[in-house]
Amino acid sequence: MRRILWIGLVLAGQCACAQNDQPITLILWMGKPAHHYSLTPAPLKYNKDFAFSFTLDDGLVSALRVALPYFAGGRVSPPYTDEWGFDQGGDGHFYRGLYYTDGCGHRRPFRAAIAINGGKMAADDRDHAGFLSWRQVDTLKEWGWDIFDHGYGHLTGAGVNAAAEISNNGQAVEERMGIQMTQFVVPGGKDDALSQESYAAAAFAAGRLAVHNGHYAMDWSLPEDAAAARHIRAGRWFFSSRQGNWNKAFYKSLAHLLQTKEKAWINAFTHATGNDDVWNISLRFPDFKTFFDGLAARYGEKGKDNMWMASFQEVQDYQIIRHTLKYDLRVEGNRLYCRFDPRTVPRGLKHNACSFIWRSAQPVRAVKCVGCRVESYTEVRPGDKVQQQVINMNW
Ligand SMILES: [Zn+2]
Numbered sequence: 001m002r003r004i005l006w007i008g009l010v011l012a013g014q015c016a017c018a019q020n021d022q023p024i025t026l027i028l029w030m031g032k033p034a035h036h037y038s039l040t041p042a043p044l045k046y047n048k049d050f051a052f053s054f055t056l057d058d059g060l061v062s063a064l065r066v067a068l069p070y071f072a073g074g075r076v077s078p079p080y081t082d083e084w085g086f087d088q089g090g091d092g093h094f095y096r097g098l099y100y101t102d103g104c105g106h107r108r109p110f111r112a113a114i115a116i117n118g119g120k121m122a123a124d125d126r127d128h129a130g131f132l133s134w135r136q137v138d139t140l141k142e143w144g145w146d147i148f149d150h151g152y153g154h155l156t157g158a159g160v161n162a163a164a165e166i167s168n169n170g171q172a173v174e175e176r177m178g179i180q181m182t183q184f185v186v187p188g189g190k191d192d193a194l195s196q197e198s199y200a201a202a203a204f205a206a207g208r209l210a211v212h213n214g215h216y217a218m219d220w221s222l223p224e225d226a227a228a229a230r231h232i233r234a235g236r237w238f239f240s241s242r243q244g245n246w247n248k249a250f251y252k253s254l255a256h257l258l259q260t261k262e263k264a265w266i267n268a269f270t271h272a273t274g275n276d277d278v279w280n281i282s283l284r285f286p287d288f289k290t291f292f293d294g295l296a297a298r299y300g301e302k303g304k305d306n307m308w309m310a311s312f313q314e315v316q317d318y319q320i321i322r323h324t325l326k327y328d329l330r331v332e333g334n335r336l337y338c339r340f341d342p343r344t345v346p347r348g349l350k351h352n353a354c355s356f357i358w359r360s361a362q363p364v365r366a367v368k369c370v371g372c373r374v375e376s377y378t379e380v381r382p383g384d385k386v387q388q389q390v391i392n393m394n395w
Pocket of ligand 1: 057058150154186187188
């Protein structure tokens with residue numbers, strides 16, 4: 001058995017939340033009874049200004065060797081030559097990771113997703129593998145990355161049996177990983193218009209909640225209602241080292257977007273992130289580093305800290321929940337009880353979480369959750385003047 005020694009990572013803060021059908025009660029304690037108040041789900045988790053979702057297509061090994069330790073903190077792989085002669089490693093250095101915070105003083109590492117083809121996975125003991133093995137995908141999953149469906153064999157063009165590609169990949173991933181994928185990434189992307197409609201139709205018919213394709217419009221808005229949240233055709237921004245000045249163009253567009261939209265959701269992708277530009281459709285490690293360092297400096301923990309960096313699946317789950325969650329509020333003395341039945345939320349979501357915004361002249365002093373967990377909340381000291389507080393919970 002080959003051990004992965006080059007990732008000096010510590011598993012911490014991972015959520016292994018099981019689906020819980022028990023009624024949930026969020027209890028807020030105020031110093032005095034609140035007569036005027038509101039408690040509403042935030043448009044984005046942690047009440048951030050925008051979500052940034054990033055996917056690495058094609059299940060390439062640099063996701064684990066380079067992107068994971070660079071985001072989560074750890075040692076990036078030294079140069080690594082894959083079976084096609086590309087270097088999918090990095091510089092072998094230790095990195096501290098990139099973070100945003102939950103707005104309540106706790107930092108969260110950047111996380112991404114991988115889109116995989118079950119028919120192309122490497123054997124665990126394969127030397128110079130270019131694709132990830134199942135065990136490596138499992139490591140990414142343990143680190144909170146999400147797994148997206150990219151078809152079983154990455155078939156493109158006219159005559160593809162899209163339903164079979166999707167069902168075979170779904171079965172392979174369910175058998176090996178024990179998960180049901182909700183995201184379908186059309187293989188071929190912008191280079192293949194022939195199969196995209198049959199893929200989209202088959203993916204939605206198979207229960208996928210989002211289909212990603214470079215041909216779809218990039219709107220960057222949050223879904224307006226539950227129906228829109230449950231059925232998304234996601235446009236995507238392609239990051240590639242071959243495009244000149246792409247990162248500057250992106251930052252400029254993002255700054256403009258944040259000025260014009262109250263809340264936004266970015267969906268971006270590439271393929272490999274190692275030292276070589278694999279198949280000329282990847283982000284070389286120095287470019288990957290420069291871009292994400294810049295993103296973190298502007299919008300992460302040490303910048304405006306107004307970004308939620310989470311997979312498309314996690315953000316979509318949140319959107320579905322905030323639009324479908326039904327709850328009752330009841331005040332008793334200086335307590336407010338928010339009760340809801342998690343069965344009102346569609347089943348099978350992986351990321352069951354909600355951030356509530358509390359607005360009242362009476363600040364919340366303590367929070368308790370029955371049947372769920374309080375992740376964090378904005379703490380207020382006596383004498384602090386606060387307009388609103390955010391309460392982050394999950395179940
Ligand atoms: Zn692909």
